[in-house]
Amino acid sequence: MISMLAAQSLSVMRSGQQVLKDVSFSIEQGEIHALLGGNGAGKSTTLLTFLGFLKPASGSVHVQGRDVNGNLGAARQAIAYLPEAATLYGHLSAYENLHYFLSLAGTDTGREALDDALDRVALQPEARNMRMETYSKGMRQKVAIALAILRDTPILLLDEPTSGLDPVAIDEFNRLARNLAEAGRTILLVTHDVYGACHVADRIDLLQNGVLVGAFDRPPGMDRIDTEAVHVAFAQHAGA
Numbered sequence: 001m002i003s004m005l006a007a008q009s010l011s012v013m014r015s016g017q018q019v020l021k022d023v024s025f026s027i028e029q030g031e032i033h034a035l036l037g038g039n040g041a042g043k044s045t046t047l048l049t050f051l052g053f054l055k056p057a058s059g060s061v062h063v064q065g066r067d068v069n070g071n072l073g074a075a076r077q078a079i080a081y082l083p084e085a086a087t088l089y090g091h092l093s094a095y096e097n098l099h100y101f102l103s104l105a106g107t108d109t110g111r112e113a114l115d116d117a118l119d120r121v122a123l124q125p126e127a128r129n130m131r132m133e134t135y136s137k138g139m140r141q142k143v144a145i146a147l148a149i150l151r152d153t154p155i156l157l158l159d160e161p162t163s164g165l166d167p168v169a170i171d172e173f174n175r176l177a178r179n180l181a182e183a184g185r186t187i188l189l190v191t192h193d194v195y196g197a198c199h200v201a202d203r204i205d206l207l208q209n210g211v212l213v214g215a216f217d218r219p220p221g222m223d224r225i226d227t228e229a230v231h232v233a234f235a236q237h238a239g240a
């Protein structure tokens with residue numbers, strides 16, 4: 001089987017510094033994979049490399065079996081990306097933002113599909129026609145997540161998707177991610193939230209200072225990864 005996403009001995013330099021060192025992992029279709037690590041660990045850098053915005057200094061990244069370097073168009077077409085600081089227009093409503101950004105991506109989506117996605121992220125119906133500058137941070141994040149899932153791509157790269165969400169909204173996001181994965185989508189998300197990662201991911205890779213220092217799989221039949229074990233490993237490596 002061809003992996004949906006694969007990094008092979010990936011090293012990346014930024015401003016003369018090596019920020020990813022010999023990173024390897026692969027993600028199969030329908031999996032939720034979390035890259036967990038502290039600030040500056042290299043999580044966002046990893047996503048940017050899959051999108052071809054940064055080039056490997058050595059090693060490679062593959063999307064659906066093809067090297068991103070040389071197949072940039074195909075890679076980007078297969079991926080919906082939720083950036084760390086998603087920028088939507090404050091003077092537009094949620095509907096207008098979604099319509100605008102989806103049409104830029106060449107996706108023609110009717111009101112019903114927009115409502116379905118906004119239902120799935122639990123954005124209250126009465127807010128959907130209001131200008132987004134009147135939204136709270138969490139409400140804005142919900143619209144950004146809705147935009148990513150509406151792209152209808154096989155792969156989702158999500159940079160801190162639960163940032164700004166309250167605990168109820170985080171649970172809703174986790175359920176949504178699980179449903180998407182069960183429907184066959186592949187999700188790579190990055191976070192520094194140990195608890196959230198343990199509840200949503202099939203596998204967690206722990207990244208510290210650009211190096212993968214540990215991996216945790218959800219045991220068969222269990223609904224989550226052991227939070228305590230991951231927390232201990234996270235703290236150990238952060239202090240190392």
Ligand SMILES: Nc1ncnc2c1ncn2[C@@H]1O[C@H](COP(=O)(O)OP(=O)(O)OP(=O)(O)O)[C@@H](O)[C@H]1O
Pocket residue numbers: 014015019037038039040041042043044045046084192
């Ligand atoms: N635009 C940039 N130019 C040069 N170096 C950068 C740039 N952005 C990030 N870096 C460096 O790359 C390293 C990894 O940063 P990255 O943004 O990937 O971390 P992160 O794990 O996403 O952290 P956070 O949890 O804070 O978002 C850091 O040392 C950072 O200083």
Ligand SMILES: [Mg+2]
Pocket residue numbers: 043044045084159
């Ligand atoms: Mg980041």
